[in-house]
Amino acid sequence: MNEQPILYGASYSVYVRAVRLTLAEKGVPYTLVPVDVFAPGGPPADYLARQPFGRIPAFEHGSFNLYEAGAIMRYVDEVFAGPSLQPEDAEARARTNQVISILDSYAYPSLVRGIFVERVSVPKRGQIPDEAKVQAAIPMATACLKALAGIRGTGPFLAGSVLTLADLHAIPMFAYFHAAPEAEDLLRPHAGLREWWQRLADRPSVLETAT
Ligand SMILES: N[C@@H](CCC(=O)N[C@@H](CS)C(=O)NCC(=O)O)C(=O)O
Incomplete structure (x- = not known):
């Protein structure tokens, strides 16, 4: 899959940052689409289709959509080139x-x-x-x-x-x-x-x- 991944979230979020750190360490270019979960009224209603709990981040890679930072980080580590961030042992x-x-x-x-x-x-x-x-x-x-x-x-x-x-x-x-x-x-x-x-x-x- 050649598409550049899209990360939904805000840079203030610890979980969004953990995914951004993973993408940076792997050298993967991506787009950060702003979603502010603390905005008055919460995140936009259509965001709940990406993350039904209304949390950030959510992630998209081509037709593959994923939420939960730990799962996204493991996916990024396994799918993209760059140093492995999960030990073999x-x-x-x-x-x-x-x-x-x-x-x-x-x-x-x-x-x-x-x-x-x-x-x-x-x-x-x-x-x-x-x-x-x-x-x-x-x-x-x-x-x-x-x-x-x-x-x-x-x-x-x-x-x-x-x-x-x-x-x-x-x-x-x-x-x-x-x-x-x-x-x-x-x-x-x-x-x-x-x-x-x-x-x-x-x-x-x-x-x-x-x-
Ligand atoms: N288990 C989720 C946790 C994500 C999470 O809690 N994100 C925070 C920001 S760091 C959030 O969206 N908080 C909104 C809220 O608590 O309403 C994950 O790993 O992605």
């Missing part, structure tokens, strides 16, 4: 998928929704953060950082010795989390995660998807 591949699942199930609700949104996005909108939500997110954020640091061990990347979809899934969540004042204290015990972030933060794909 069964154990390393399982670690990659384990990290992605931890990020979706525990990191997004705590690091992003519980801490970043309340501490950074809500005040930016001129509203008062819900302190209870921040406090409720801290135990899960703590457990999550400990788990990710443990899985990473001393390797340069989250799930082994090469960059994988696990790193690309994590980058947008960590980028937001770092903007919250809680990040410094919560990351203090995890020199390895801080070093991981420093290694990735000025990667071309990371810089070019920063906005």
